[in-house]
Amino acid sequence: MGKTQVNSKNVRPDLEPDKDITLWRYMSFSAISDILINDQIPLISVVNFQEGTEGAVLKAILEKMPNAREVDIEDTLKMYRQSIQVSSWHKSEREDVPMWDRYTGKKEAVAIKTNAKSLLDCIFNEVTVHLPSKGKTKLCKTKLSEEIIIKPVKYTSREPSDFEMTLEQLENREGKLCFFYKTKPFAAEKEIRILRYARDDKNKPDQCDPPVIFRGEELNLPRPSTYYLQITSASDLIDEIVISPYAHSDFRRILEDHIEICNFRRKSKNRPLIDRSRITESGLKLWGVKF
Secondary structure: OOOEEOOOOOOOOOOHHHOOOEEEEEEEOHHHHHHHHHOEEEEEEHHHOOOOOOOHHHHHHHOOOOOOOHHHHHHHHHHHHHOEEEEEEEEOOOOOHHHHHHHOOOOOEEEEEEEHHHHHHHHHOOEEEEEOOOOEEEEEOOOOOOOEEEEEOEEEOOOHHHEEOOHHHHHOOOHHHHHHEEEHHHHHHOEEEEEEEOOOOOOOOOOOOHHHHHOOOOOOOOOOOEEEEEOOOHHHHOOEEEEOOOOOOOHHHHHHHHHHHHHHHHHHOOOOOOOHHHEEOOHHHHOOOOO
């Protein structure tokens, strides 16, 4: 079987042609708090993912580097995964039972419903960042070309080892494209991925690309962690907060009370309030789907 080269033509460049598509983010009750209180989307390090194939496309080119040893390759892949954080969104016109099952607990969970335009606008427009320690605020704008990429994941029947990247691509900072490939078993996720690639702690102009790591250049890589992506406002992002069809009868009241608390904090910081009317029951529950 021949190799398939990974490049920008294989992976669609952005969501511009599909700004009206509906997106969902399934999460636990606790996970939505950062969005509601602080206007932040959590991005999780891929090191924490169960799928061990994340970024495995890189292995083919690393094996071809001079004097490559298996231990060096594995260490490089591990360190590179450490520098990548993502947030996964599901493309669908309606909510999905398998997504509820896979990504949430069954009693206290929600799904944010939005669209691609709202997601892009609230990330790449100017946002007000609050600096509690200094009692000040500042405006900043996330730079698309620097650290954040948003693309659909491409699903393939090939194995990760059937894809090839060139050293030139890695040197040109295209290594992160490998994180937009998954195999067919994951196709039902219809994933739209927000990806951030971290710089080292010294904020060097070059990102933590595999060739830099492989050559053993001095880097102070961030520890695997959750990164919080600042957005303009939760009210700009959220069309609906959909309650899990598995939720117990008191959960809506708990969620409404939580939003009231969030709004009290948001008001004190002069942020747009969250409209409680955006809370909706699961359509699956309304249509009598049995769980």
